[in-house]
Amino acid sequence: MTSHLPVLLAEVxxxxxxxxxxxxxxxTFGAGGYSRAILEAAPGCHVVGIDRDPAAEPRAAALAAEFDGRLTFLPGRFGDMVRLLTDAGIPQVDGVALDVGVSSMQIDQAERGFSFMRNGPLDMRMDTRSGETAADVVNTLAEEDLANVIYRFGEERMSRRVARAIAQARETLPFTTTGQLASVIRSVVRKSKDGIDPATRTFQALRIYVNDEIGELERGLAGAEALLRPDGRLAVVSFHSLEDRVVKAFLRDRSGSERGRLLPGEPTPPPPTFELLSRKAVAPTAAEAKANPRARSAKLRSALRTSMPARPWTWGDVQ
Ligand SMILES: C[S@@+](CC[C@H](N)C(=O)[O-])C[C@H]1O[C@@H](n2cnc3c(N)ncnc32)[C@H](O)[C@@H]1O
Incomplete structure (x- = not known):
């Protein structure tokens, strides 16, 4: 199994x-690459690691032992970070890092069901202890809803055709494996000129849906705003445009960047809760992209918390 190379580590x-x-x-503790780097960079600091994947727990226990208890691991979702930290008696923090998406360990293990390149059970849950699997979703979601999921989270232009093929196939044989789903998709979507596997976009869509990744990101950003003390720092690494759009829109809204002049009678917007640390997203260097193909599409956005009170989060505000 491949271990996970932390992406944009120096920049984070x-x-x-x-x-x-x-x-x-x-x-997003994963293999603990960011946690280890923070613990090493600032001897004496404390790191709270969160991951919803039970497989992260033994890795966190080993790191906590190595760093004399300076790491506390909280199993769960980062979208619940305010509750998780409050329950652990930690009301405020100095920094929050998120490295969203799946880890190399998750993708590479066929039995986790994330990969169309390895046959395995059609699962895709990061938290293997609860929730619907990808098989549950493709076997039970109404065809139209399935098409919408594939379009929205996979940006698949052929979403209706894929959903139709899935709905037809499941009538004879319900889906149980990644191989079965990949071959149905490949039977109706042609390989693109750049050689990308036709199953890529539908698998991405199902993974995002099964794990509610966009909802988690929205709640995680709002949670970070609530927990960070003035001058605290937020660093978010994302891997595709859907996620980056959420981070960019949140930070644009909270920092007041790109705010135009107020029209007469327009209410004064609330004061910024964040200051951008860099106007543009930071991408990996050519050397990192070469050494770690997973890093190629990564983008880092970061910001500094102001002293203004956190705002209630309503996603409709910034979309
Ligand atoms: C890209 S990996 C992080 C790798 C980590 N930065 C490292 O250096 O090892 C993403 C990890 O975050 C976890 N994860 C993704 N979404 C999550 C969420 N909403 N709540 C908690 N953990 C999540 C996944 O289970 C996975 O282990």
Missing amino acids: LTALAPRADGVYVDG
Whole structure:
């Protein structure tokens, strides 16, 4: 099994600027690459690691032992970080890092069911203890809803055709494996000129839907705003345009960047809760992209918390 190479690690550390007396949340613990780097960069600091995948727990226990208890692991979703940290007696933090999406370990293990390249059970749940699997979704969702999921989260232009083929196939044989689903998709979507497997977009869509990844990201950003103390830092790494759009829209709204002049009678917008640390998203260097293909599409956005109170989060505000 491949281990996970942390993406944009140096850039995330620069954005977080960890301090020896600080408390940092690593909301996507994974293999602990970010947590380890923060613990090493600021001896004395404390890291709270969160991951919804039970497979992360033994890795976190090993890291906590290595760093004399300076790591606390909280199993769960980063979208619940306010509750998780409050329950652990931590009301405020100095930094929050999120590295969203799946890890190399999750993708590479056929039995997790994330990959169209490896045959395995059609699962795709990051938290294997609860929730609907991808098989449940493709076997039970109404054809039209399935098409909408594939279009929205996979940006698949052939979404209706794919949903039709899935609905027809499941009448004879319900889906149980990734191989079965990939071959039905490949039978109706042609390989694109750039060689991308036709199953890529539908698999992405199902993974995002099964794990409510966009909802989690929205709640995670709002949670970070609520937990960060003034001058605290937020660093978010995303891997595709759907996720990056959410982060960009949130930070644009919260920092007041791109705010035009007020029209007469228009209400004064609330004061910014974040200041952007860089106007543009940071991409990996050519060397990192070459060494780690998974890093190629990564983007980092980071911001500094102001002293203004957190705002209630309503996604409709910024979309
Ligand atoms: C890209 S990996 C993170 C890798 C990590 N930065 C490292 O260096 O090892 C993403 C991890 O976040 C976890 N994850 C994704 N979404 C999550 C969520 N909403 N709540 C908690 N964990 C999540 C996944 O289970 C996975 O282990």
